[in-house]
Amino acid sequence: MDVRSTPSFAAPILAHVWQFRAFSAGTLDALAANAARETAARGAVVLREGAAGTDAFVVIDGRLEVQIAGKSGPLPLAVLGPGDLFGEVAILAGVEGRTASVVALTPATLLRIDGAAFAQAIQDDPHVRTELEAVAERMALGRFIKSATLLGDLPPGALAQLAERVRVRRVAAGEAVIRQGEPGEECFLIRTGQLDVIVSEDGAERRLATLHTGMLFGEAALLTGAPRNATVRANAESELVVLRRDDVLAAMSSERELAEHLEALMQARSRPRRREGVQLHERVTSDGATIVTLKDPARGKYFRLSREGAFVWNRLDGYHTLRDLTMDLFLEYKVLAPDVVMGVIRHLAAEDFIELEHLDATATGAPSRRARMFGALRAVMEWSYSLDGCDAFFSGLYEHFGRHAYTRAGLAATIVIAAGGFAAFVAMAQRSAGTLLHAATVARVGAALIPLVVLAILLHEIGHGMAAKASGARVDRVGLGWFWFRAMLFVDTSDAWLANRRQRMLVDAGGILVNLVLAGVAGYVALLAPNLTVAAVAWVFALWSYVAVLRNLNPLLEYDGYYLLMDALERPNLRGLSLGWIATELWPALRSGKSLRGHRFELFYALGAVAYIGVVVVWALFAYRFTAQGWVARIVPPGSAPAFGRLFAFTLGGLALFRLCSDVWTEGARLRARERAVIHKG
Amino acid sequence: MSRDAVAELVDRYLNDEAFRMAFARDPDAAIVAAGFELDSEELAALHAHVSAHDNQALKPRVTKYSFGS
Numbered sequence: 001m002d003v004r005s006t007p008s009f010a011a012p013i014l015a016h017v018w019q020f021r022a023f024s025a026g027t028l029d030a031l032a033a034n035a036a037r038e039t040a041a042r043g044a045v046v047l048r049e050g051a052a053g054t055d056a057f058v059v060i061d062g063r064l065e066v067q068i069a070g071k072s073g074p075l076p077l078a079v080l081g082p083g084d085l086f087g088e089v090a091i092l093a094g095v096e097g098r099t100a101s102v103v104a105l106t107p108a109t110l111l112r113i114d115g116a117a118f119a120q121a122i123q124d125d126p127h128v129r130t131e132l133e134a135v136a137e138r139m140a141l142g143r144f145i146k147s148a149t150l151l152g153d154l155p156p157g158a159l160a161q162l163a164e165r166v167r168v169r170r171v172a173a174g175e176a177v178i179r180q181g182e183p184g185e186e187c188f189l190i191r192t193g194q195l196d197v198i199v200s201e202d203g204a205e206r207r208l209a210t211l212h213t214g215m216l217f218g219e220a221a222l223l224t225g226a227p228r229n230a231t232v233r234a235n236a237e238s239e240l241v242v243l244r245r246d247d248v249l250a251a252m253s254s255e256r257e258l259a260e261h262l263e264a265l266m267q268a269r270s271r272p273r274r275r276e277g278v279q280l281h282e283r284v285t286s287d288g289a290t291i292v293t294l295k296d297p298a299r300g301k302y303f304r305l306s307r308e309g310a311f312v313w314n315r316l317d318g319y320h321t322l323r324d325l326t327m328d329l330f331l332e333y334k335v336l337a338p339d340v341v342m343g344v345i346r347h348l349a350a351e352d353f354i355e356l357e358h359l360d361a362t363a364t365g366a367p368s369r370r371a372r373m374f375g376a377l378r379a380v381m382e383w384s385y386s387l388d389g390c391d392a393f394f395s396g397l398y399e400h401f402g403r404h405a406y407t408r409a410g411l412a413a414t415i416v417i418a419a420g421g422f423a424a425f426v427a428m429a430q431r432s433a434g435t436l437l438h439a440a441t442v443a444r445v446g447a448a449l450i451p452l453v454v455l456a457i458l459l460h461e462i463g464h465g466m467a468a469k470a471s472g473a474r475v476d477r478v479g480l481g482w483f484w485f486r487a488m489l490f491v492d493t494s495d496a497w498l499a500n501r502r503q504r505m506l507v508d509a510g511g512i513l514v515n516l517v518l519a520g521v522a523g524y525v526a527l528l529a530p531n532l533t534v535a536a537v538a539w540v541f542a543l544w545s546y547v548a549v550l551r552n553l554n555p556l557l558e559y560d561g562y563y564l565l566m567d568a569l570e571r572p573n574l575r576g577l578s579l580g581w582i583a584t585e586l587w588p589a590l591r592s593g594k595s596l597r598g599h600r601f602e603l604f605y606a607l608g609a610v611a612y613i614g615v616v617v618v619w620a621l622f623a624y625r626f627t628a629q630g631w632v633a634r635i636v637p638p639g640s641a642p643a644f645g646r647l648f649a650f651t652l653g654g655l656a657l658f659r660l661c662s663d664v665w666t667e668g669a670r671l672r673a674r675e676r677a678v679i680h681k682g
Numbered sequence: 683m684s685r686d687a688v689a690e691l692v693d694r695y696l697n698d699e700a701f702r703m704a705f706a707r708d709p710d711a712a713i714v715a716a717g718f719e720l721d722s723e724e725l726a727a728l729h730a731h732v733s734a735h736d737n738q739a740l741k742p743r744v745t746k747y748s749f750g751s
Contacts (some may be wrong), residue, residue, distance in 0.1 A: 150699035209693045214700070261699045268696040293740070306736030326692045327685070336688060336727035339706065344737045351739045436739040457747050464745040486748035494743045511745060552747070560745060572740050 010035040013111055017085050019135060022128050027121050034117035040064075040104040047087055054115025056087040062108025066106040067101045067158070069144055074101065075146050076156045077139070089136045091119050092129070092357070100143065138499070141241060142642025149189050149214050150261045153250060158254035166243050171234045177218075180231045185222030186247050190214065193238020197269075201232045208321055209269070210235070210270055220266045222248060272354045273318035274346055279312065281498045293497055295308040300476060300499045303353055304572055307336060309344045317347075317356055329653050337471055338553065371669065374662050381659075384481030384490070394465045402466035414517055423522020424527035425542045432539035435532050440587040448537045451545060456518055460511040460548075461491045468493045471503035484659060501567055512549050519545035556605075556612045576667045578605040579660075583668020614654045620649035688727075691718050 010032035033274035037060070040046050046057065049069055059080050066086065067074040070362055075098060079088055088504065089099050094252060142163035145263065146152045168191070171177055178184060190213050197208045197217065210229060211217055221228045222245050252259045279295045292310040295301040305313055312325050320328070324336045404410050418579035435441055438450065465475045468491075479491035496507045500630055525538035558575060561581065565590040566574040581602040589596055596603055624645035633641040694701050694716060709728060713720065720728065722750035 152700075209697055211697055212694075215697050216699075217697075237707055243693055254683040264702070265697070265699055268702075300742070302740040304736065304740055307731070308732055308736040320700070322696055323692050326696075327689060328689055328690075332729060333730075334723075334727045335730040336691075336724060337730070337732050339702075339709075340691050340732045340737075347737060347739065349694045357709055382710075460747050461745070481744060483748050490744045490746035492744050494740070495741055497740050507743075508745070511747065558744075562741065563745065573738060575742065657706075665699070 008032065010037070012061060013058060015536065016083055017207070018083070019085055019132055020128065021397055022131070023121065023125060027124060027234050031117055031121055034114035035111050036108050038106045038112055040110060042104055042107050045101060046104060046105045046110065047098045047100070049099065049101040050097050051178055052096045053087070053098055054090050054119070054412055056085060056113045056115065056118045058111040058113070059084045059086075060109040060352050061113055064108055065103050065105050066187055067103060068147055069101075070216050072149060077142050077146055078156050078160050079105070082399070084662045088132055089139060091115055091122070092136050092191040093135055099140075102109070102205055119652050137614050139170070141166060143339070145189065145241070148266070149590065150216060151189075151258065153257060154251055154255050158251055162247055162251055165244070165247050169240045171238050171240065173236050174232055176231055177240065178221075178232050179229050182228050184218055187218035187243050187248060188214060188232075189216050189241040189243065191241055193234060194236045194256055195232050195234045195238055197232050209323060209514060216265065219262055220269070223262060223266065229232045239539040264342075267346055267349065267356055267361065267512045268322055270345075270356055271318055271321050272318045272349065272356045274313065274318045275352065278353055280310070283498070283500060286500070295495075295498065296353065299352070300494060301351060301492060303342070303348065303351055304497075308333065308337065308340055312341055312344050313348070320356075354461070360508065370665070374666060377662065382481070384488075386477045386492070387477030388477050390478050391474045391476050392615075394469055397462070398466050398469035401524070402469060405466065406470040408436050414513060418516040418525075419520070419521040421523030421542070425523035425546075426538065428523070428526040428535065428539050432526060432536050434534040434539070441536060444533055445537050445540050452537075452541050456515065456541075456548070457489055457508050457543060459514050459518065463489050463510040463514030464493055464507060465510075467513075468496055471496060471499045471507055473507065474498055474502075480671050484655065497572075499571060504567040505564055508560050508567060512552055512560055515545045515552075515672050530681060554612070556609050575605070575663070577668070578602040579609075579664045579665035580671035583664045609660055613653050613660065615628045616656050617649045619652035620652045621645055624648055687718065688724060691720075695716075699723065
């Protein structure tokens with residue numbers, strides 16, 4: 001730091017410090033006579049928290065940051081610029097140690113005022129002292145909010161603004177700060193003291209919690225508009241920082257995460273209640289574990305619960321608080337898991353299985369641009385239209401036809417047809433290929449194939465529906481739409497979540513079994529049909545069916561193979577959890593050198609998904625070369641047909657990559673939202 | 683086992699956002715830093731295996747077949 005003797009230029013600088021506006025000209029001259037100009041390089045620490053010193057400073061030019069020590073590094077409190085005063089708190093409080101650090105953000109020029117002269121000046125002018133004390137109190141409030149409360153992540157500007165607007169309220173022991181049933185426009189931070197949260201029920205009072213320094217209360221009524229849900233009474237003399245609704249909302253708009261913190265706090269203190277009509281289903285797995293699944297028939301939604309989750313669910317009666325639930329779980333199972341209880345509650349609330357207070361959408365802010373972009377893209381690429389109330393149709397179909405396929409004899413017939421038909425298909429390969437060498441036959445085969453393929457897809461979906469009925473599940477919805485440039489049919493077999501593993505795998509395989517039977521029948525036709533064209537049509541249809549089976553068995557897309565793998569492993573939402581892990585944990589694990597041994601499966605799945613994109617590109621290149629390139633070469637400039645093939649292949653690969661990235665991002669965002677309330681033990 | 687100590691810890695978890703975040707990062711460190719003293723039985727309860735992933739919304743099972751197959 002460079003210190004030089006000061007000419008008489010100090011007086012006009014001091015006259016522009018607003019805290020000094022009440023000083024007389026004589027007092028300002030006296031201060032100027034004891035002031036010296038100095039400079040500070042970028043990054044220089046002008047004041048160090050805890051260090052001795054009583055001199056005050058005025059910023060002439062440059063920018064400096066006021067900081068206090070936090071657990072994980074310095075916490076910025078405010079940014080100072082020309083005309084700002086700092087360092088006066090030590091003099092006002094009569095202490096030697098600095099209460100904060102001040103660091104130069106840019107090269108700065110300062111006016112250092114001798115501490116003794118400054119103390120003499122404010123002693124001579126009590127009005128200025130009062131004003132400076134008020135400023136010091138605001139700074140102290142800012143420090144408290146920054147270092148000890150959930151508002152601590154606010155940016156310095158918003159924090160300083162908030163500290164300007166709050167007021168301090170002192171309450172005596174026994175005094176009620178808020179009362180149950182009253183409207184609420186303010187919430188409170190506890191600066192010192194201790195208060196009890198009390199709820200009145202049936203004429204009796206029940207203490208829900210005791211609150212200490214740094215904790216916030218009164219936020220629920222303020223953010224939801226509902227009356228106060230409890231009384232808060234001081235059990236010792238306490239000092240509170242009072243925040244008004246508008247100020248809290250302004251702070252929430254400055255700091256996105258604050259809204260999440262406040263919602264979490266509000267929900268942590270709630271008394272959740274189960275929604276009407278939700279059913280609980282239990283089943284025991286082959287290894288003796290009990291799996292509990294909730295079903296909301298009105299919305300067709302399902303939720304799986306652990307043993308502890310089910311314990312919590314059974315107590316969500318609108319009376320038990322999260323504290324009660326956590327303590328009951330602890331006493332019943334010797335599991336101390338407030339995080340898991342809170343995670344279950346928040347997740348059930350997010351899926352609308354329970355009634356719980358939420359922040360108003362305007363308070364939580366608009367979704368990010370990336371979220372809006374992916375949302376809009378998905379809406380365009382994955383559109384569907386569905387018909388509800390189809391279960392009676394599928395039940396009737398199953399009773400009259402489908403059930404025969406799920407008897408021992410039916411399954412034996414399926415195997416015989418599929419296996420024998422495949423043998424016939426292989427045997428007829430050479431003859432069918434010979435027939436297909438004639439262009440006229442190819443055109444006839446192509447025309448005959450289209451209705452057969454449409455019929456096969458329809459029967460494939462009916463096959464899922466029949467398998468679901470055979471497993472005792474409902475089929476409430478069928479539909480059509482498009483899925484990433486492809487038209488699709490679908491059936492909703494979500495009710496199979498209530499079935500056991502074997503039954504669910506049967507539902508997953510129901511469509512593929514239909515394809516195998518159809519391919520088998522086509523193989524026999526190809527073998528036995530006297531007409532060569534009919535035989536060729538049957539053989540090509542069988543070929544298409546086998547390719548369709550293989551494609552459906554791909555577990556890397558959400559087709560039948562994915563569901564089969566998920567159910568075989570008993571890992572619901574396998575794709576979402578794997579891609580979410582890639583988005584949230586892979587990079588931090590690689591960077592910190594953490595072992596990936598416990599996450600082999602997620603890694604394998606992600607590598608498979610990336611490798612699949614490569615397969616798509618290679619397949620497209622080959623398919624184009626052996627089918628379309630010759631045709632394209634006739635209509636494009638000579639030599640450019642291969643380039644069109646590469647364009648086609650890389651466009652397909654790019655779309656597949658984009659979809660994978662979209663899924664990784666979406667699942668990552670979902671998992672992060674969940675992680676904020678839940679940790680994973682064990 | 684002291685039920686009061688556990689209740690106090692649960693109170694703190696549910697009402698103090700900063701403690702909750704510290705607990706999510708490292709429960710043991712958060713408990714020590716906050717001045718709670720748990721006995722061996724309570725610590726065992728804290729470390730009891732609970733898989734949060736078992737509590738999850740189940741995505742719709744939509745078995746679809748696209749015409750590009």
